[in-house]
Amino acid sequence: MADIDRVPPYWPDNETVRNDMLDYGLEIEHFDRHLERMLGLLEQRGELDNTLVVVTSDHGMPFPRAKGNAYEASNHVPLAIMWKGKIQGVGRVVEDYVSFVDLAPTFVEAAGLEWPATGMQPAAGRSLSAVFQGARGEATRNVRDHVLIGQERHDVGRPHDWGYPIRGIVKGEMLYLHNFEPARWPACNPETGYLNCDGGPTKTEVLRLRTEPGQERFWQACFGKRPQEELYDVSKDPDCLQNLVGDVAYQTIKSQLKEQLFGELKAQEDPRMFGRGHLFEEYPYADAALRNFYERYMSGEKLTAGWVSPSDFAKAPLEDAGRK
Secondary structure (H helix, E strand, C coil), X not given: CCCCCCCCCCCCCCHHHHHHHHHHHHHHHHHHHHHHHHHHHHHHCCCHHHCCEEEECCCCCCCCCCCCCCCHHHHCCCEEEECCCXXXXXXXXXXXXXXXXXXXXXXXXXXXXXXXXXXXXXXCCCCCHHHHHCCCCCCCCCCCCEEEEEECCCCCCCHHHCCCCEEEEEECCEEEEEECCCCCCCCCCHHHCCCCCCCCHHHHHHHHHHHCCCCHHHHHHHHCCCCCEEEXXXXXXXXXXXCCCCCHHHHHHHHHHHHHHHHHHHHCCCHXXXXXXXXXXXXXXXXXXXXXXXXXXXXXXXXXXXXXXXHHCCCCCCCXXXXX
């Protein structure tokens, strides 16, 4: 248990949660061992020096308020890159803003191509070559000083297979989020098991404590409904629990971030900016066997959602919860 330095305050700090975190750490160690084997095989075949190796993750650990969200725990994911002889200042820790959209232009440039030669649409990202060439301690924020983030539908479990659309911007240690449908449940509906959050001991604990006096804050932080706007100073509040939207001292910052976010999204022709967000929600869910999960489950059909626990399903629809 002592191997866990800190439990995020949106989870209960108890033996169950700490064990769950240790289990997840074991899975990461398992991945690291396989990565070591892959690198060893490349070296054995004489290809390691000719390989750009990128190691990252998708959207946070599969725990409540992490995966399937847009907070710091969701967006600030690991990124390690190795390319012998092509990256200067080996061993640097780079704190620049980098986005997944930067990887494709990086790979194209690494292949010796110009982006137009690919025949693809213009890239939203930028090559990381400037970061690769930076010397130790050299600032490379000229690559980008912010990143945009977003989410549409991440899983089933709401009426009509609707998603939880979010757009956000991270800049200057501030995170601004705009929730376009705050009346919806962010992790999918309680009666269908909060399907946008994988099952596990931590999720079970958070749900169990929802009705315990003084303990409902964990459920509210992880699964409760949210306001339309959220603003966090991630340098002081990396857990994103102190929403600064209503703080008069931050109104100028909030307005500036929202204006920049919406301006860039309009330039990218994001349908959400033009009242056409319904287009995203009209796409059928990829797995036909789970389409219209909410309606079918509520009508009594026996459906199995293999990534959550049977106890995750609320016995009845919950009343609307207050928003922070």
